[in-house]
Amino acid sequence: MIKGSFKKLISVLTICILLVVSSGCSGKVAKDVSQETPDLSGHPQVQIEMESGDKMVFELYPEYAPETVSNFVNLVNEKFYDGLTFHRIIKGFMIQGGDPNGDGMGSSDKKIKGEFSENGFTQNTLSHTRGVISMARSQDPDSASCQFFIMHDDQAAPQLDGKYAAFGKLISGEETLDKLADTPVTMDETTGEVSQPEEKVVIKSITLLK
Template sequence: MSKGKIAIFLLAMMCIVIPFSGCGKKGDEDKQMEKQYVQIELEKGGNIVIELLPEYAPKSVAFFLELVNDKYYNGLTFHRAVKDFMIQGGSPNGDGMGGSGRTVKGEFSSNGFENGLSHTRGVVSMARTNVKDSASGQFFIMHGNADYLDGNYAAFGRVVEGMEYVDEIANSPVDGETLIEKPVMKTVKVLKNYKPAE
């Protein structure tokens, strides 16, 4: 085969291969760009919908989804509230102790991971002990802004619907920081085909 024919052959092969490889890559990117939402249905009525943000904390999102799909949160409560700060839930006994029996690596800068999601009103983050990789299922939703938490806690989502229920819980009577009446999460599930209101 002459050099000219070889060049034409190689050019033709590139035209065939490039479109196929490009299509495959685009499909993967589209899949990664799909938004995922989790709904917390409160037993007394009302839903809190969380948009998950894996671009900031992928392991935290995967861990949270694993617990949601295992129905870990169903029937658990929000046990702690500090007005203008946050509400916290996911303790198996409703007392702020314990977790799922599994843990996830802390995705925040003091643990060697850059997480650019700031702890502003509506942001959802992993609760933990003083051990950096100890998050085990408890989480908190910001009622106010607290950027001093940035770099020490793994923020992984934000509320896109139902902040009025977060407000209601944050303003409920407490004994210290413990809610006197602990709102029950009736079901926590992944929403299919959810579109947040514009």
């Protein structure tokens, strides 16, 4: 019974991922370097370092989501994410961040094509299992820009597959992911969801390792 209730809860939360990202809101402006094409040969690796000093390393997969990876790497190179936060944390589901407004409504100045099967992009077969990083978006399939989420649970939301552009996976720092998921949260007054960290969870930097 508990298991079934949890699945229903996750279905509701899946819908909320759509609704908390507004495709029409402004945010941090990208620098001119965002128009450059990064070297995506092999599998780029990025490190997320928290203000606390805790770290996570992700391997990115351009063969599954090339435009998504290119956009993310450009934002990393611009230091777009430095000083931003994880503004939405749901233990057992996912943590979401990368919003310049810090409230789920912000974006960068560039929207990208949704590289997932329900949007006609069939080569992205990455599944939303634990440690997978994926792009948040609004109801518009081509509205992703800078906000991303990291899956916390292996079986939490298979229904995300084909609906969101997964583009990488955690390869180091599982203890950091679990620590972030354990962050005390309170109700978000805008959405009514119990997912807003009681204290800011600050991303010190995201850097390209290779």
